Amino acid sequence: MKLLIKNGIIIPMAPSLNLAPLNKGFPGSSGGLEAGGLKARENLESRNYLTGSIAVDGEQIIHVGSVPESFVPDRIIDASGKIVMPGLVNAHTHLSMGLLRNYADDLDLFTWLNEKIWPVEAHLREDDVHAGSLLGVLELIRSGVTAFADMYFYQQSTCRAVEQAGIRANIGATFFGDIRETEARLSDHERLYQVWNGAGNGRILIDTAPHSIYTCTRETLAAALEFSREKNNRIHIHLSETFRENSDSRKTHGVSPAAYMEESGMLERPVYAAHCVHLDPGDMDILLRNNVIPVHNPSSNLKLGSGFAPVPEMFSRGMLPALGTDGASSNNNLNMMEELHIASLIHKGISGDPTVVSAYEALKMATISGARALGIDHLCGTIEPGKQADIIIIDTHVAHMQPLHDPISAVVYSAQAADIQTVLCAGRVLMEDRRVLTVDQEKVLRQAAAQGASLISRSRS
Numbered sequence: 001m002k003l004l005i006k007n008g009i010i011i012p013m014a015p016s017l018n019l020a021p022l023n024k025g026f027p028g029s030s031g032g033l034e035a036g037g038l039k040a041r042e043n044l045e046s047r048n049y050l051t052g053s054i055a056v057d058g059e060q061i062i063h064v065g066s067v068p069e070s071f072v073p074d075r076i077i078d079a080s081g082k083i084v085m086p087g088l089v090n091a092h093t094h095l096s097m098g099l100l101r102n103y104a105d106d107l108d109l110f111t112w113l114n115e116k117i118w119p120v121e122a123h124l125r126e127d128d129v130h131a132g133s134l135l136g137v138l139e140l141i142r143s144g145v146t147a148f149a150d151m152y153f154y155q156q157s158t159c160r161a162v163e164q165a166g167i168r169a170n171i172g173a174t175f176f177g178d179i180r181e182t183e184a185r186l187s188d189h190e191r192l193y194q195v196w197n198g199a200g201n202g203r204i205l206i207d208t209a210p211h212s213i214y215t216c217t218r219e220t221l222a223a224a225l226e227f228s229r230e231k232n233n234r235i236h237i238h239l240s241e242t243f244r245e246n247s248d249s250r251k252t253h254g255v256s257p258a259a260y261m262e263e264s265g266m267l268e269r270p271v272y273a274a275h276c277v278h279l280d281p282g283d284m285d286i287l288l289r290n291n292v293i294p295v296h297n298p299s300s301n302l303k304l305g306s307g308f309a310p311v312p313e314m315f316s317r318g319m320l321p322a323l324g325t326d327g328a329s330s331n332n333n334l335n336m337m338e339e340l341h342i343a344s345l346i347h348k349g350i351s352g353d354p355t356v357v358s359a360y361e362a363l364k365m366a367t368i369s370g371a372r373a374l375g376i377d378h379l380c381g382t383i384e385p386g387k388q389a390d391i392i393i394i395d396t397h398v399a400h401m402q403p404l405h406d407p408i409s410a411v412v413y414s415a416q417a418a419d420i421q422t423v424l425c426a427g428r429v430l431m432e433d434r435r436v437l438t439v440d441q442e443k444v445l446r447q448a449a450a451q452g453a454s455l456i457s458r459s460r461s
């Protein structure tokens with residue numbers, strides 16, 4: 001199928017497309033706009049946007065800006081006046097925790113996990129995870145997410161939901177607890193990898209996901225490392241989420257969590273690490289020299305009172321953090337537009353410096369840097385010829401988006417998830433005019449409500 005996304009305001013997130021001389025102004029504001037002409041904010045080369053069209057052939061983007069007349073589309077999506085940008089990447093979540101949304105709030109991480117979450121999760125079944133995953137993919141697509149990284153249980157059920165929904169995902173084979181628990185899981189992990197790695201035409205990848213250094217014994221971490229080496233996949237872990245995680249690590253291991261990870265050999269693998277809230281300069285050096293990609297989860301960190309990652313320092317050291325929502329039980333939603341907004345604001349407030357984490361830097365975290373974290377930046381994260389068509393279209397014909405002086409600022413500071421009209425992943429339209437086409441919304445909502453209630457009642461019986 002050949003698709004033409006016509007006459008949009010394209011934010012490609014791809015400096016390599018910045019080939020034309022920079023211009024000031026905005027399409028329509030001062031005339032002189034030609035289709036395919038690049039516009040950019042002065043002095044900020046990479047903050048570019050252009051007006052024009054995108055040609056998609058099958059799964060792939062083949063032209064951006066000007067589309068030759070020889071391209072004859074089967075279908076045209078009119079994007080006039082709308083913002084067209086890469087799909088968002090949610091680089092850290094636990095999809096099925098949506099079943100525990102608004103179940104346990106206003107607690108610190110350790111009380112929340114020990115007293116509320118883990119006792120319920122002990123009763124978790126495969127059908128819970130399937131219902132929670134369908135709810136999660138529905139929520140993700142509706143907030144413009146086309147790729148995400150997940151860490152949870154009964155991962156095959158999440159893979160089934162991902163395959164059905166048409167979204168892209170790195171699903172973690174989860175390591176947790178002592179070596180006996182780990183050995184009991186290894187055959188499931190092997191099957192998960194064999195069945196699902198590369199499934200959905202390459203949209204699904206299986207990563208290695210040791211939960212954290214405080215929930216995995218040394219032997220379990222070693223088994224996770226071995227699994228990652230053998231499968232040559234990425235490691236997804238929670239790191240330095242709380243002050244207590246750091247002080248416990250120093251007591252137990254004599255070093256910080258980051259140093260412990262390095263000592264244990266984990267950082268020889270490509271690693272993306274959720275939270276990274278409590279890092280001292282030595283920890284930053286460790287992450288930097290091992291190319292660890294931090295995943296910033298501001299909503300969850302704020303809600304659990306954990307603090308939040310030192311993102312401006314990360315940027316100044318040349319690190320490129322990604323962005324994630326964490327689970328909908330500690331956030332309490334999977335709304336990446338909201339996450340983008342919060343990530344762009346909190347660092348300005350705490351530092352007293354409004355120039356830190358610019359709108360463009362925040363947008364990078366939510367797109368190309370997320371794709372880098374998941375190791376799929378050769379496929380998505382930008383709008384460029386040759387990449388997969390993971391694209392979202394945002395309505396601007398609403399009061400809170402006008403006048404549209406700067407589309408990048410508009411996306412980060414003004415747009416709401418409900419403004420996202422259309423979502424494509426690998427060239428397939430997953431949502432059109434706010435209607436998700438690949439899952440039955442009413443059925444998913446009904447099942448999730450019933451399954452969530454059933455899970456809680458099982459945990460209490």
Ligand SMILES: [Zn+2]
Pocket residue numbers: 092093094238274326327
């Ligand atoms: Zn998490």
